[in-house]
Amino acid sequence: MRIGVIGAGAIGGTIAALLDRAGHDVAITARGEQLETIRASGLRVSGGWGEHTARPRASAVLDVPPELAFVCTKAQDAAGAITANAEWLAGIPVVIVQNGLDGVRIAEELLPGSPIVGAIAVYAASYLRAGLIDVTAAGPTIIGTNDPTRRDIAAHVSSTLGAAMPTQLVSDFRGAQWSKLIVNQVNAMPAITGLSAQVTLVHPVLGRIVTGSMREAVRIGFATGVRFASLQGLSQPLLRAFAMAPISIGRVLPRVMASRMGDTPNPGSTLQSIRRGQPTEIDYLNGAVVRAARASGLTAPINETLTELVHRVEKSGDFLEVEEVAAVFRRIN
Template identity: 40%
Template sequence: MRIAVIGAGAVGGLVAALAARAGHEVLVTARGEHAASIAAAGLLVDGGWGEWVAAVELVESIPNRPIDLLILATKAHDSAQAIAPWATHDGTPVLVLQNGLGGEDAVRDALPRSPIAIGLALFAVSLTGPGHITVTGPNGLTLGGDSAAVAVAEPLLREALPADIVLAENIRGAQWTKLLINQVNALPAITGLSVQQTIAHPGLRGVIARAMVETVAVGTAVGARWGRIGAVDAEAIARVRAGGAAAAAELAEHLAAGMGDVPNPASMLQSIRRGRMTEVDAINGVVVDYGTSLGVAAPVNAALVGLVRKAQSGDPPLTPAQALARIPAPS
């Protein structure tokens, strides 16, 4: 297959490298020093799935060659700008591989004839340096969406990823569950701590728990049919709905335990460290926006959005005490 990965950062770059290792022709887009390193020496991958250098082709303009699968792996807020130039490939199946909501809408606007699959990655991966990707959590991926796109993406992913690929009939519900899991993402960007460190801190764990409770309340008001992501399923959501912050804190601790001992910086902190915008608006911001439209309060998520925006504007990391002082206390 010939695959084009739009946005070969941590997640996109890993999938590109895995596909290349499986023998596929892989084109990628990237920026800055990362792009220069890929062009010069390929993609170095190490960590949980072994070590190898993948030969991929860096493209700076849209290729005229036929492509079997487009993979959109930019941050969600970059989706529209990133996918628009690929309109000449309208009709080509697309796999959207992002955190948060909204990427598939940008694809439908730009490529209305393209079937769209959605991939929800559970593996943890870091962009360790230019052209260097490290797998810190070798977990699986949930896949769903348009059947025509899934039919192309699924065989590739099963061949390339050394992990479980789970098909979801209810991919929108699974997206909401992933949104809940991603409530662990903002505090590392604010504090500079790993996900495991934030969850280990009682006060910060309480913030994550209350953000999760808000996400469940908003998702329930939206009518989300919560889908399974890893070990988090509708029963886990029901426990959070019934047990509130205490049950959500237990869920957060369970997530941290599943990440192992390698510090997970989370994608937002990685963006901060690289001087890039984060995906906070597509994660916490979505909860606030939906909540506002439905009359469901989400003050913790709103506070997290504001603090992450300050961090991405250059404010220094906050200590846990400073972060807690800036987030609404439990009522």
């Protein structure tokens, strides 16, 4: 099958390389040094699913018509990437592999004639350098849609990708998005402080703030009718108990999440973006919680403040000390 993969970062690069290994005719879009390296020496993936060097057709935008396309850019780049490739995406199934809650909706607005399916990467991969991606934690790609008319297309996508890497087909994609949004709550504090996710989750001050932001997000999800999917150790009953218990008990969940990350410091994707001098996805992570709250007449002050602090670090390049962070949150409590 001719498959287009838009975005050759850690997630898109992994998907492209493994689809190539499975025998598909893959075309990938990339920029700068990544594009030059793929053209010259291919795209190598290593780690959790073994090693493979793919040699996909690589260009700044798609230049051949695919039969199926995956959009794997950062959330803030998706609209531009879809618009730039719209000529080849019209009328074919398009899979949006992104964090946050807005990716499918944005794609539907930009590609009204294309059946859009959502996807969530549960595996972890690192962009080590141009042309080299390491899968650090194997896990499935969740595939789904909340449109009953697209269930067969979602199943076809899951089957196609599933021949190359693990997939899981879900009937309630919104619930899966919200569960991943709770997992992604670990990203903001490392980006603000420069500390690893493990350190921030167990820290007596920072961990309590992250616990508060997670509980706030869970409560907003429940208030807006979300049924959380079972994902990465989270489930509807667990999150309900987490949101309702005293915060001293709630602190257990972030500590467990930290322990599951192992001993290698995990910076989180948001801190990685800051270190590379790139815009972060924070408006589609904690910011998505804020927008969901406002749409229902609610507030999310912890998530709103975390979003603001990440933007502050993006602009200044200076991480905040623990006491600075604590002082900010004392003012909103």
